Amino acid sequence: MDDHIRTVIREKLAEAVSLPLPTWTRRDARIPKIPKKAHAVIGMRRSGKTCFLHQCMAERLALKAPRNTQVYFSFEDERLFPLDVKHLNWVLEEYYLLFPEMRDAHKVTFYFDEIQLVPGWETFVRRILDTEFVEVFVSGSSAKMLSREVASALRGRGTETVIFPFSFREFLRHRGREIEDVARLTKAQRSWVERAFTEYLVCGGFPEAQGLAKIDAIPLLQGYVETVVFRDVIERYQLTNIVALKRMVRQIIASPGARFSVHRLLADLRSQGVPVGKETLHAMFEHLVDAFLIRSAPIYTASERRRQSNPRKIYPVDPGLIGAFDRSGRANLGHALETTVLIELERRGYSLSYYLSPKGTEVDFIAESVNGSPILIQVCADLSDEETQKREFRSIAAARAEMKNIPSLLLAKSALDVALIDPPRGVKVRSVWEWMLSARV
Numbered sequence: 001m002d003d004h005i006r007t008v009i010r011e012k013l014a015e016a017v018s019l020p021l022p023t024w025t026r027r028d029a030r031i032p033k034i035p036k037k038a039h040a041v042i043g044m045r046r047s048g049k050t051c052f053l054h055q056c057m058a059e060r061l062a063l064k065a066p067r068n069t070q071v072y073f074s075f076e077d078e079r080l081f082p083l084d085v086k087h088l089n090w091v092l093e094e095y096y097l098l099f100p101e102m103r104d105a106h107k108v109t110f111y112f113d114e115i116q117l118v119p120g121w122e123t124f125v126r127r128i129l130d131t132e133f134v135e136v137f138v139s140g141s142s143a144k145m146l147s148r149e150v151a152s153a154l155r156g157r158g159t160e161t162v163i164f165p166f167s168f169r170e171f172l173r174h175r176g177r178e179i180e181d182v183a184r185l186t187k188a189q190r191s192w193v194e195r196a197f198t199e200y201l202v203c204g205g206f207p208e209a210q211g212l213a214k215i216d217a218i219p220l221l222q223g224y225v226e227t228v229v230f231r232d233v234i235e236r237y238q239l240t241n242i243v244a245l246k247r248m249v250r251q252i253i254a255s256p257g258a259r260f261s262v263h264r265l266l267a268d269l270r271s272q273g274v275p276v277g278k279e280t281l282h283a284m285f286e287h288l289v290d291a292f293l294i295r296s297a298p299i300y301t302a303s304e305r306r307r308q309s310n311p312r313k314i315y316p317v318d319p320g321l322i323g324a325f326d327r328s329g330r331a332n333l334g335h336a337l338e339t340t341v342l343i344e345l346e347r348r349g350y351s352l353s354y355y356l357s358p359k360g361t362e363v364d365f366i367a368e369s370v371n372g373s374p375i376l377i378q379v380c381a382d383l384s385d386e387e388t389q390k391r392e393f394r395s396i397a398a399a400r401a402e403m404k405n406i407p408s409l410l411l412a413k414s415a416l417d418v419a420l421i422d423p424p425r426g427v428k429v430r431s432v433w434e435w436m437l438s439a440r441v
Helices: 002-016 049-062 083-097 119-130 147-154 166-175 186-201 212-237 242-254 262-271 278-290 304-309 320-324 333-347 387-402 432-436
Strands: 038-042 070-074 108-113 136-139 158-162 293-296 312-315 351-356 362-368 374-380 407-414 428-433
Touching: 002 070, 002 083, 002 304, 038 049, 038 119, 038 147, 049 108, 070 212, 083 119, 083 312, 119 136, 119 147, 119 212, 166 186, 166 432, 186 320, 186 432, 212 242, 212 278, 212 320, 242 262, 242 278, 242 312, 242 320, 262 278, 278 293, 293 333, 293 351, 304 407, 312 333, 320 333, 333 362, 333 374, 333 432, 362 387, 374 387, 387 407, 387 428, 407 432, 428 432
Parallel strands: 038 136, 038 158, 070 108, 108 136, 374 407, 407 428
Antiparallel strands: 293 312, 351 362, 362 374
C-alpha cells in the first residue's frame, strides 16, 4: 500500500509541474505579504478557492519563477487513501528527488488543496516553513479549513484570504468586460452595466451559476446549501436536530436584512412541536457563520451586553441564494441589494454593525475600516418616491446626530435621473453599481 501511495504522489507531482494552468477569471483578493507564513485560502464551498490558487501560481510565473517551483497538489484523490501525516512528508521527498537542484536554490511554492483530509497536516506545514525554502498555500472545502480553525491549527503561522463569490466587478470581468473608470462610461454603456447589475442581483456570483438558465441555477445553488448544511455543519459537529437547523437556514436565506432572534425562532419551533434548546440554536447559528453560508451584523453599541442580547441582522453569502429559496415567486431586489452591499463591505475589509435609534429608525450599516474611520451606509431599492426619500434621510439624520455627523452614504439601485428632495448636508447619494465599481467607499 505504501509503495502504491508513493507512486501516485510521484505521478501527481510530475503532472503538477508540466500541465498548463486551467483558465480562470481573475479575482481581486489579496494575499498578505508576510514572510514565513502559510497562506490559508478560505471561504464557502464553490466560491472559487481552487481557481484563486491557480491565479497565485500564474502571478509567480509572471515574475519569472521557474515552472517546476509552482506545485499544485490536491489530496482529494481516492488513490491516496488512507492518508496520514507521513504521506505529506513523502510529497516533499518525492519532489526533491525529481528536482534536487531546486533545494535551497529556488523558493518552491506548494499549493496544498483539500489538505484537511490528512490528519496532522498543520504540524507538517509548520515544520516545512521552518526548515525548507518554501512558500505554502493551503485550502479546502471542509469546515475543518474554516478561518477560526486554521488560525488555531497553525498557531500564529498562517494568514487568511477569504474568497467570496464573484463581486460585481468580477462578474463583469467573467463576461469579458473590465470597467476602468465609471465616470467615462457613455450613456449606452451605463445602461448596459445597470442591466447587467440587475442580472447580478438575481443570479449572484457563484462561478458555476454564471450563464445558467434559472431552471438549472436554482437546483445548483440549493445543492450548495445542502452540502454546507450536511457536510460542514451536521457531519462536522455531529448534530442530530436536523429539522431545527434546516428551519433556521431557510428563515435566514428567505429574510435577508431582517433582525434574527434565536429567542423568537426557539418559540416558533416549540410551538410547532420541534424540541430544541436555546444554546443548541446559538451553536447552529455560529456554525453557519463559520461555514460562510451566512453573514451577520450586530447592533451598534458600546455595550457588549446590549450587543449580545439584541438581534443581529442576517444575510446569505450571495444574492443568488435568495431567489433559489424564495417561495413567493417574486424577485425581491431590495433584499438582494442590501445583501450585495454587505458582502462588498466585508470583501473590502470593513467591520459592520447596524444602527437603531431610540425611536426605532434604522440605518443598515455602520462600516468601520481597519483604521477605525466609520461611515454610515443606507441601502434603498428605489428613491423615486418622495416619501421614501424623506424616510431614508430621516433615518440617516438621526444616526448622524448621535455620531457627530460622520460621513454618510445612501446607496440606491439606480440613483441616476432621480430628483432628490432636500438631501441632508454631508449625505452622498450613489447608485450601488457605481459604488461597487469604485475603489473606495
